[in-house]
Amino acid sequence: MIKTTMKITKILIANRGEIAVRIMKTARLMKIRTVAVQTAVEPGAMYLSFADEIYDNTEDNSEISVFLNIEKLIAIALETKSNAVHPGYGFLAENAYFAQKCIENGIIFIGPGPDALYKMGNKTIARELALKSKIPMASGSQGNISNEEEAAEVADKIGYPVIIKAASGGGGRGMRIVRKPEEMERNFLTASKEAEKAFNDPSVFIEKYIENPKHIEFQILGDTNGNIIHLGERECSIQRKHQKLLEEAPSCALNNNLRKKMGAMAVQIAKAVNYYSAGTVEFLLDSDMNFYFMEMNTRIQVEHPVTEMITGIDLIEQQIRIANGEELKIKQEDVKLNGWAIECRINAENVQAGFAPDPGKIENLSLPSGPEIRIDTGVQAGSTIVPSYDSMIAKLIVTGKDRKEAIKNCKLALDKVWIKGTKTTLPFFRLLVRNQKFQDGNFTTSFIEKDLEKYYYNSEYEQMLAAWLATKLFVEENLEEDSIQIDFEDGKVMSPWLLNKRVNQF
Amino acid sequence: MNDKLRIKKLYALSSENRKFSFSIPLKNKIKIGKRNYMVQLRSDEKLGTYILWKNRKYPVEIVRSRQNKYEILFNDISYTFTVETPFSLQRMKVLSSKRGKTDQETIKAPMPGKIIDVLVREGSPVLRGEPVVILEAMKMQNEIQSSVNGTVKSVTARPNTNVMKDDVLVEIKID
Numbered sequence: 001m002i003k004t005t006m007k008i009t010k011i012l013i014a015n016r017g018e019i020a021v022r023i024m025k026t027a028r029l030m031k032i033r034t035v036a037v038q039t040a041v042e043p044g045a046m047y048l049s050f051a052d053e054i055y056d057n058t059e060d061n062s063e064i065s066v067f068l069n070i071e072k073l074i075a076i077a078l079e080t081k082s083n084a085v086h087p088g089y090g091f092l093a094e095n096a097y098f099a100q101k102c103i104e105n106g107i108i109f110i111g112p113g114p115d116a117l118y119k120m121g122n123k124t125i126a127r128e129l130a131l132k133s134k135i136p137m138a139s140g141s142q143g144n145i146s147n148e149e150e151a152a153e154v155a156d157k158i159g160y161p162v163i164i165k166a167a168s169g170g171g172g173r174g175m176r177i178v179r180k181p182e183e184m185e186r187n188f189l190t191a192s193k194e195a196e197k198a199f200n201d202p203s204v205f206i207e208k209y210i211e212n213p214k215h216i217e218f219q220i221l222g223d224t225n226g227n228i229i230h231l232g233e234r235e236c237s238i239q240r241k242h243q244k245l246l247e248e249a250p251s252c253a254l255n256n257n258l259r260k261k262m263g264a265m266a267v268q269i270a271k272a273v274n275y276y277s278a279g280t281v282e283f284l285l286d287s288d289m290n291f292y293f294m295e296m297n298t299r300i301q302v303e304h305p306v307t308e309m310i311t312g313i314d315l316i317e318q319q320i321r322i323a324n325g326e327e328l329k330i331k332q333e334d335v336k337l338n339g340w341a342i343e344c345r346i347n348a349e350n351v352q353a354g355f356a357p358d359p360g361k362i363e364n365l366s367l368p369s370g371p372e373i374r375i376d377t378g379v380q381a382g383s384t385i386v387p388s389y390d391s392m393i394a395k396l397i398v399t400g401k402d403r404k405e406a407i408k409n410c411k412l413a414l415d416k417v418w419i420k421g422t423k424t425t426l427p428f429f430r431l432l433v434r435n436q437k438f439q440d441g442n443f444t445t446s447f448i449e450k451d452l453e454k455y456y457y458n459s460e461y462e463q464m465l466a467a468w469l470a471t472k473l474f475v476e477e478n479l480e481e482d483s484i485q486i487d488f489e490d491g492k493v494m495s496p497w498l499l500n501k502r503v504n505q506f
Numbered sequence: 507m508n509d510k511l512r513i514k515k516l517y518a519l520s521s522e523n524r525k526f527s528f529s530i531p532l533k534n535k536i537k538i539g540k541r542n543y544m545v546q547l548r549s550d551e552k553l554g555t556y557i558l559w560k561n562r563k564y565p566v567e568i569v570r571s572r573q574n575k576y577e578i579l580f581n582d583i584s585y586t587f588t589v590e591t592p593f594s595l596q597r598m599k600v601l602s603s604k605r606g607k608t609d610q611e612t613i614k615a616p617m618p619g620k621i622i623d624v625l626v627r628e629g630s631p632v633l634r635g636e637p638v639v640i641l642e643a644m645k646m647q648n649e650i651q652s653s654v655n656g657t658v659k660s661v662t663a664r665p666n667t668n669v670m671k672d673d674v675l676v677e678i679k680i681d
Contacts (some may be wrong), residue, residue, distance in 0.1 A: 462581055
């Protein structure tokens with residue numbers, strides 16, 4: 001193997017949580033030093049323990065999070081002598097101005113160039129580029145829509161249902177499906193308002209809404225010499241409110257022929273912006289196997305591990321090498337998809353209340369391990385899921401030789417995850433792996449809304465056991481004089497071990 | 507004291523009115539079919555409080571308890587029960603048959619957040635599924651919808667104010 005000299009010697013991690021941990025793990029293997037930023041929001045967070053250096057930013061009382069503060073991050077990189085920045089996902093990962101600022105200050109931005117970030121970040125420009133590159137797309141508005149009257153006109157022309165999307169959007173925000181003309185005005189206004197709040201840009205555009213599609217995305221890798229390859233697809237149709245919950249690689253909806261065709265299109269659109277680094281091209285696939293370009297995500301994605309598990313390629317390492325100026329050593333024909341991988345996003349959410357966030361302190365945590373299991377997490381027992389960031393607790397990634405085995409292994413692994421302190425998405429995944437349609441691969445992006453009657457699984461006797469516990473508490477509090485203790489806070493009667501738990505929370 | 511000793515049975519009523527009955531004194535055994543199974547409430551440093559049942563551990567937590575009402579988190583799922591004695595159960599039956607059906611729906615905040623917009627006012631007619639309030643939580647705008655057809659009786663939600671989970675937003679008189 002040819003030894004290349006590493007220009008990159010120290011990486012500032014402009015992120016937190018599991019992705020910060022993930023990046024630092026690979027950096028350590030590559031013998032590159034890392035700097036993590038300590039914030040006042042979570043000064044004891046787990047990701048800090050993976051860094052070679054910690055920059056103390058806890059005194060920063062600026063209203064804006066340091067991970068969104070371009071000037072501050074550049075200053076930290078310079079002060080800590082970091083000659084590269086990895087933005088992770090979210091925050092500034094797809095911010096062209098940040099990438100530009102890094103370059104101007106002699107710092108390597110581990111990601112694509114500012115031009116590609118800008119073009120793909122603006123969904124209307126991305127649409128035009130895709131059109132020019134002859135990538136199949138859903139019909140839509142020419143550029144942005146300026147008011148609700150124009151929105152109604154365009155929708156009439158392309159036909160309902162339509163989807164309103166934020167031009168600078170992503171992650172489901174500023175997105176609204178409109179089925180009837182009379183719903184247009186309200187939806188246009190909320191989408192635009194939400195887009196302005198979330199992305200500082202109220203512009204929206206309209207597309208024909210593809211009913212019941214599958215969400216299929218292709219992982220691509222490109223270097224600065226113009227080599228671009230794809231690493232196969234990920235199936236991300238299990239989502240709620242456009243937020244992905246479970247992803248797999250590969251997708252059972254694709255055969256080799258379609259995979260080749262879609263992969264070639266993904267490479268083609270990436271070429272149109274001279275893309276380098278890791279990126280994802282998202283498509284919608286309809287029931288007739290027609291596919292439509294949706295958008296390109298110009299960052300490492302939350303669900304990247306499923307691709308890593310079936311290709312054996314470390315995507316963070318590739319990102320760092322490409323940023324270092326190295327040529328891509330993997331050729332398209334070298335990419336082999338082996339086995340199956342499934343990722344469950346275990347979030348602090350209440351599945352019984354419409355997946356509402358349920359932030360709080362993780363009291364107890366025990367995660368499974370084994371040859372088929374990979375866990376990517378940024379929390380440990382005692383960590384707090386804070387409301388200011390996303391609700392991710394851990395990603396459970398399970399593999400198998402085929403889809404059936406991966407689902408079986410996933411089912412077993414889910415029963416070994418133990419999280420106390422917040423409600424989680426675990427009961428949802430326990431339901432999903434037992435669902436016949438899911439097992440058959442017979443599902444689309446509307447699966448959760450349309451095919452599920454309830455969002456959680458409980459075995460036959462669980463409710464009865466919970467009833468037994470409620471009764472036991474009642475007996476302790478009301479029928480057994482000896483064990484009664486008074487909580488002086490509000491005169492409530494509590495059992496000793498319940499009181500104990502409450503004391504522990506302080 | 508003597509009253510308490512006389513209780514021979516307790517009933518845990520779930521929120522969807524499933525009734526579980528237990529003989530008092532409460533045993534650490536539950537009969538399924540012909541067999542008795544041991545159920546144990548335990549606690550340790552690593553796992554916290556759990557129930558051991560048929561060789562499997564299930565995480566449990568008391569989310570809330572007030573008077574005879576309990577919210578229990580069992581294996582990550584929340585259950586709400588009211589525990590009734592034979593007397594209170596009898597009284598409940600009498601009361602509910604007198605009261606009849608409820609004619610009012612209270613819409614509460616499903617999560618903490620900020621009110622972005624209030625789409626109805628007092629006296630507005632609303633249909634089931636119609637959005638009444640836009641609530642922003644974790645940077646997502648959520649439409650809070652009416653679950654009934656009716657007329658708005660009162661509006662407590664105010665735009666640009668923060669609300670806690672279960673704060674009353676709108677009350678609707680059911681048609």
